[in-house]
Amino acid sequence: MNQVVAGEDQVSEIMENEEISDAMSESNEIVSASNCFHHFVANGFSKLDQSSLESCIIQTSVSQNLHMAKKTRVVAIHKNMNTSRSWQIRAHSFRVSIKAVADKCGGDANVGYAWYGASGDEISEIVTHGFSWRIKSAAVTHNISLSPAKHLLDSVLSSTVDENGLRHLLLCRVILGKQEVVTGDSSHQFHPSSPEFDSGVDDISAPTKYMVWNCRLNFSILPCYIVSFEAPYLSESKIIKPISSWITFPTLISILSRFLDQSRMASLKKQYTxxxxxxxxxxxxxxxxxxxxxxxGLSAILKMYTDKDLQVSSSSSRRRAVMRVV
Incomplete structure (x- = not known):
């Protein structure tokens, strides 16, 4: 069978990393629990050597895009090497879909890498049965959200800690085709608004979220890698109170500039003006x-900073605009 996933050169190109670092040299030790990755391995995902090009590319992408290299420890990366009949069918359906979307879109199916974060149990279900199993429990949402390769924070926040203290992300190939903007008030939308579109985004010019409709899950998303990591700075609670209750808007904007893309930063600065x-x-x-x-995301970002990081001098703080994050 042809390999299910793209080769190293394609990974490098789509992840858009210009340099390969040895950031994994001190951060890829196997956790003590010997059966931690048993389910992944049982479903045809093989652990990559920490010195491989693919491992370095993915690890570098995680570190650079989270800007948290010292606080995020990638423990293992598993690659989809499944050769079972069911995976052959999935991979074939994915390739056929690429051709169909490309024909419809003038030759370009707009295929890219995207992150999906969830609990370990959900990821285990996905690698066993594919994304289509979600449809049975999708009583409220009619699509799934994935994060573009350069905006994985939302997926990290969607992951949960397992019994070994690890979080897991899926790195998938996704057929995006022609995209349409899907706003927060489109919960009633079950499918693309017209046959012209193939997927949804939150912003056409600078997307931070991809949306794939449930009716297309079977043939639009192909899991390629599982990234297992530790992120001790994240709390399990949905609302994380920052160490400092008050923060000036200029200080907050400065901190957020390290995490938000140019489009969202421009919007934030306009609001402050x-x-x-x-x-x-x-x-x-x-x-x-x-x-x-x-x-x-705002709460998690602030959680990483100490009082010293957030506070401005007391002589000026009372004269500047402040906000309280709760």
């Missing part, structure tokens, strides 16, 4: 900050 010019109120500014950064 509107606030300074009294076009919006402080409560409105706080709400818009949370909408732009994401409440859970």
């Amino acid at each position: 509107d606030f300074k010019e009294k076009r919006i109120t402080r409560p409105q500014m706080i709400q818009r900050v949370k909408q732009i950064a994401g409440n859970q």
